[in-house]
Amino acid sequence: MELNKTVKNALLDEINRxxxxxxxxxxxxxxxxxxxxxxxxxxxxxxxxxxxxxxxCPSCRKCDADTHPDLHRYGSDGNSFKVEAVRDIKRAVTLTPNDGDRSVYILEKADTMTVSAQNALLKVFEEPPKGTTFLLLAEKRESLLATVRSRGRTVRLGTVDDGELYSMLKERFPKATEEELSEAVRIAEGSFGKGESVLKKEGKTERGAALKLCDAVYGRGDRYDLYSAFLGQIRKRDALIPVLDALGQCARDVLISKLDAGKPTLLTEEAAARHAEGATAITLYNIFDAVLECGRSLRRNTDPLTAVSELCTRINRAKG
Ligand SMILES: [Zn+2]
Structure with a gap:
C-alpha cells in the first residue's frame, strides 16, 4: 500500500507550486x-x-533540530487539548513570523480539544493571518466540529507496508543497523509509532524476558521449571504486564507458525517453528489463550503470584 507516499508526494508537489x-x-x-x-x-x-x-537551507536545519522560531507545536504533552493552549495560539498568531513570511502551527491530538477550545480556534480559522498554516493531527476527524473540519483540508494516513515503513524508520533513525530496522519493521506490523518505540529500545527488556520465557513455556521442563522461570518476573511487578503482552505476541507467533497462517512478528520464523514443533495446534491455542487470560487477570489487579500460578497450571494442562 503506497497510500501515504502518494499523499505525501501530492502535498509536497502542491507546496512546491x-x-x-x-x-x-x-x-x-x-x-x-x-x-x-x-x-x-x-x-x-x-x-x-x-x-x-x-x-x-537554514530553515530546514532549524526544523530538524526543532529550533525553528516559526514552527510552533501544541498538545504534544498531556492527554487532552486545553482551551488555554488555544488562547496561547491566538496570541501567537498575531505576531509576525521571526525568520520568513510563514509560520506553522502543529496541533497534536486536536481531536481531544473541547468544544469551547474548538470554538475559540474557529475564530483564527475564519480569518487566518497571512502566511499562517495549521496542521491539526487527529485520530478521528469526526471528533472535530463540522465548522472546524470544513475550514481545513483533510489528509488521510493509513498503515504503511513493510517497505515504506523500513524507509520511514531508516530516515528517522539513520544510525540504526539493517538488523535493527528489519526487527523493528517485523514487530511494528505497519505501525510507524510502534516501530519507533522498538528502535528507541522501549520495551526491549520486556521483549527479551518474553523470549526467554518461551523456552520454558514450550520446552520440555516440568511444572517446577516453568514456575521458576516466571518467578524472576514476578519480582518486577510493574514490568509483568508488558512481559505478558510480549509473551502473548510470541504465543500468537508460535500458533500462526503451526497453522501456516502468516508471518511471526516478535519471534523469528525459525524460533516460532521450533517452539511449534511436536505440539498440536489446540495445545498451542490453549497456551496462547492462557497467556492472554493471565494478562487480563493482572489488569484486573489479581495478585501476580496467583495469576502466574494459574498460568503455569493452564500451560501444563495444555501440554498434557
Ligand atoms: Zn530547505
Whole structure:
C-alpha cells in the first residue's frame, strides 16, 4: 500500500507550486506517523530552498533540530487539548513570523480539544493571518466540529507496508543497523509509532524476558521449571504486564507458525517453528489463550503470584 507516499508526494508537489492551505487536518489511527508527516509538511512550507523541503537551507536545519522560531507545536504533552493552549495560539498568531513570511502551527491530538477550545480556534480559522498554516493531527476527524473540519483540508494516513515503513524508520533513525530496522519493521506490523518505540529500545527488556520465557513455556521442563522461570518476573511487578503482552505476541507467533497462517512478528520464523514443533495446534491455542487470560487477570489487579500460578497450571494442562 503506497497510500501515504502518494499523499505525501501530492502535498509536497502542491507546496512546491506555492499552493498552501491555511489548515490541514491530518487524520490517521495511532502509529500511522501523523507527527512525522506533519513535521515534514511544516518543514516544506518553511523551507527557503529549492525542491522543498531541501534539507540543507537554514530553515530546514532549524526544523530538524526543532529550533525553528516559526514552527510552533501544541498538545504534544498531556492527554487532552486545553482551551488555554488555544488562547496561547491566538496570541501567537498575531505576531509576525521571526525568520520568513510563514509560520506553522502543529496541533497534536486536536481531536481531544473541547468544544469551547474548538470554538475559540474557529475564530483564527475564519480569518487566518497571512502566511499562517495549521496542521491539526487527529485520530478521528469526526471528533472535530463540522465548522472546524470544513475550514481545513483533510489528509488521510493509513498503515504503511513493510517497505515504506523500513524507509520511514531508516530516515528517522539513520544510525540504526539493517538488523535493527528489519526487527523493528517485523514487530511494528505497519505501525510507524510502534516501530519507533522498538528502535528507541522501549520495551526491549520486556521483549527479551518474553523470549526467554518461551523456552520454558514450550520446552520440555516440568511444572517446577516453568514456575521458576516466571518467578524472576514476578519480582518486577510493574514490568509483568508488558512481559505478558510480549509473551502473548510470541504465543500468537508460535500458533500462526503451526497453522501456516502468516508471518511471526516478535519471534523469528525459525524460533516460532521450533517452539511449534511436536505440539498440536489446540495445545498451542490453549497456551496462547492462557497467556492472554493471565494478562487480563493482572489488569484486573489479581495478585501476580496467583495469576502466574494459574498460568503455569493452564500451560501444563495444555501440554498434557
Ligand atoms: Zn530547505
Amino acid at each position: 506555492g499552493v498552501i492551505s491555511h489548515a490541514y487536518i491530518v487524520e490517521g489511527m495511532a502509529g500511522t506517523g501523523k507527527r512525522t508527516f506533519a513535521s515534514l509538511i511544516a518543514k516544506a512550507i518553511l523551507c527557503t530552498g529549492e525542491n522543498r523541503p531541501c534539507g540543507v
